[in-house]
Amino acid sequence: MRASRLLSLMLLLQNRGRMSAAQLAAELGVTARTVYRDVEALASAGVPVYAEQGPTGGYELLDGYRTRLTGLTADEAESLFLTGMAGPAAELGFGAQVAAAQLKLMAALPVPYRDASLRIRERFHLDAPGWYREPDAVPHLLGAAQALWQDRMIEIDYRRWAPRPGVVTRRVHPLGLVLKAGVWYLVAAGSGPPRTYRVSAITGLRPLPEAAERPGDFDLAEFWRGHVERYEQADDTEVAVVSLSPAGLTALPDVLGPKAARLASRTLTDPGADGWRRATIPLENVSHATASLLRLGAEVRALAPAELVTHLAETIRAMARLYRSS
Structure with missing residues (x-):
């Protein structure tokens, strides 16, 4: 854990230049005291990091120093598709991996590309939920994501309101998770064709020991396009x-x-x-x-x-x- 943090600290200084102990602590989720100890450890290991005193001071790497130790872990590589969506990534349990993956990717880029990437991040931001809307409470999102990733069956209790209101229990195989206008939906197969479940309406979720084989011809994006079209044409029962x-x-x-x-x-x-x-x-x-x-x-x-x-x-x-x- 500490080795990963030391690498992250070094990459932060490499990518962003001079940073104060408070800024580094906020980025790494540790205390300033821990940052002091980590900087000493880097210096002892031969990393040319030095401190500048004063109101605009902070820690900095010697000009021209770059590390190539930027290899992604398996979890970080798996989280790359979420690098533009910090909020959804955190809801799915990938927040730390996404942050680390972004940092390592930035360090691996040539300087002109890295500068362009920083300009984009400073100028564009994705905020999925609509105005005046609180995000849905999704206590079972992580469980659904884990089952989806592992191709495992789950049993869910689902609160529906059509055709007959009430809570129903379903045994399903998760096929995908979709974030639409700030709302999470689970696409899952049961006894029939795949169906869509609003994650916030899942009142209970139990992982099952059975593995499930993902249909080779299932295309999540194509399924979702068809679902949206049917829904917007008011063919749905809701x-x-x-x-x-x-x-x-x-x-x-x-x-x-x-x-x-x-x-x-x-x-x-x-x-x-x-x-x-x-x-x-x-x-x-x-x-x-x-x-x-x-x-x-x-x-x-x-x-x-x-x-x-x-x-x-x-x-x-x-x-x-x-x-x-x-």
Whole structure:
């Protein structure tokens, strides 16, 4: 462990130049006292590291010194595909490996390429979740990832809301994990074709001793493209039937997004005497649907499924009690 940290410290100085003990400690996840000891160890081993005093001082390598000891470990190599996504990498348990892999790759690059890579990292950042959204709680993501990596069967308890709400138990073989708009999805095969499970809706996960053989013709990216297309065409069973006022219909693109609103417009009925029209809207789950429809206030009425209507009514009653009490 210490040898790996000493190498990381040396590569940090090589890639970034002068760094203070506090900066190094923050990067390595140790105390400044540990950094002092590690710098002494590097110097004793013949690494030309020296200290500059003063407000802008810090540790630095002698000009021109470079190490070629940048070989990736197996875990670091496996994590390379996540090097642009620090948050998701940490959720999958690869945070430390990704950081180490990035550092070693940077050290191995020629100086012009390394400078270009640093400029890109300083100027571009990927933030997957939408505005005003907290990331889903995904306590079983790591277990799903481990089973996926090892090609092992798992048993999951899954909270669904269509076609019949409740928690179901499934024995599945994980085939892939997908991060879509800040939400993790597990693609897994059971007794039938592969299906998609929202990881935050997995309430229990148990690894099973049986190994599973991954289908040779399964393409995760191709499967996901087909799934998204089917979902966005509202062929999926997870839809809500609503009645919209003219004002609600006008506001629908702001609430669901332009594409979902266009899909909903294909299902619109003729307006009634009051101008209201029915539509079928693709939605993620009951809680997501409730939050979305509440944004339309009194310009929408949910008609189906029953659990959505019930959840909306209970939420509205709770809000009314809250405001009466104040």
